[in-house]
Amino acid sequence: xxxxxxxxxxxxxxxxxxxxxxxxxxxxxxxxxxxxxxxxxxxxxxxxxxxxxxxxxxxxxxxxxxxxxxxxxxxxxxxxxxxxxxxxxxxxxxxxxxxxxxxxxxxxxxxxxx
Amino acid sequence: xxxxxxxxxxxxxxxxxxxxxxxxxxxxxxxxxxxxxxxxxxxxxxxxxxxxxxxxxxxxxxxxxxxxxxxxxxxxxxxxxxxxxxxxxxxxxxxxxxxxxxxxxxxxxxxxx
Numbered sequence: 001x002x003x004x005x006x007x008x009x010x011x012x013x014x015x016x017x018x019x020x021x022x023x024x025x026x027x028x029x030x031x032x033x034x035x036x037x038x039x040x041x042x043x044x045x046x047x048x049x050x051x052x053x054x055x056x057x058x059x060x061x062x063x064x065x066x067x068x069x070x071x072x073x074x075x076x077x078x079x080x081x082x083x084x085x086x087x088x089x090x091x092x093x094x095x096x097x098x099x100x101x102x103x104x105x106x107x108x109x110x111x112x113x114x
Numbered sequence: 115x116x117x118x119x120x121x122x123x124x125x126x127x128x129x130x131x132x133x134x135x136x137x138x139x140x141x142x143x144x145x146x147x148x149x150x151x152x153x154x155x156x157x158x159x160x161x162x163x164x165x166x167x168x169x170x171x172x173x174x175x176x177x178x179x180x181x182x183x184x185x186x187x188x189x190x191x192x193x194x195x196x197x198x199x200x201x202x203x204x205x206x207x208x209x210x211x212x213x214x215x216x217x218x219x220x221x222x223x224x225x226x227x
Contacts, residue, residue, distance in 0.1 A: 009154065032214045043118075043204055043218030044157070089156060093214045100145045100164060100208055101172075102216060104157040 003027045004092050006105035014113055019077040021108050023090030026071065030092040034102070035064060035075045038087045047088075048075070080112045117141065118219035120205050125224045127199075135190045135222050137205030145208045146188035147216060148172075148180065150201040157204065163188055192224065199226045 004025045013019045021035075031052040036044035050057040050064045050073070057064050063076045077084055090105040118139045127133045137146065145164045149157040149172075159172030163182040177196025182188055188207075192199045202223050206216040 006156075034214060036218075041202075041221065041223065043120075043206075043220050045218070046215050049215060095214065100210070100214065100216075101159065101162065102147075102214065103159075104149075106154060106156040 029094035120219040143207035
């Protein structure tokens with residue numbers, strides 16, 4: 001049972017344009033959502049998060065949007081840069097019921113072309 | 115310089131042998147986690163520990179064992195009972211005050227021949 005799904009295995013965009021990565025979840029108990037970025041043969045690094053009481057969180061070029069009714073979140077990167085090329089993982093937690101556990105999606109490989 | 119270390123970076127073992135992967139953190143984090151990453155499957159939770167001397171099974175604990183004798187250390191043993199041990203293994207830690215943000219180590223690539 002895949003509770004967090006990233007349906008696009010890959011995404012390719014031009015430098016300077018917007019990148020939009022999507023994530024869907026099924027567990028209505030999830031109350032905190034995170035995005036991680038991962039380069040090959042390295043550990044993921046935290047990018048940005050959002051609590052279920054918000055619908056938007058912005059940090060520089062990165063913005064995460066949460067649509068609770070649709071159980072959908074997205075990560076917008078604008079403008080995209082070649083250094084953004086990496087695998088992006090969406091993750092979710094249900095802090096009241098599962099404590100500190102995170103459930104990850106399958107990841108989306110973003111390629112930003114110069 | 116705080117962080118999480120995993121050693122070694124690359125590990126090769128013969129089939130049927132147990133192997134222990136190291137994970138150490140000096141962030142004073144309470145909770146620690148082990149994940150494995152396989153192509154196209156994201157990160158799957160093996161075991162986690164929220165306090166010293168306590169740990170819980172994750173989603174794919176069969177064939178693995180852990181211990182948490184010290185706050186700083188959370189070693190993972192891949193036993194011969196694990197049917198597909200070749201994978202990229204990631205250790206993470208978290209402070210309860212960080213609202214779910216886990217910090218990851220650099221990973222260990224285990225190849226069983």
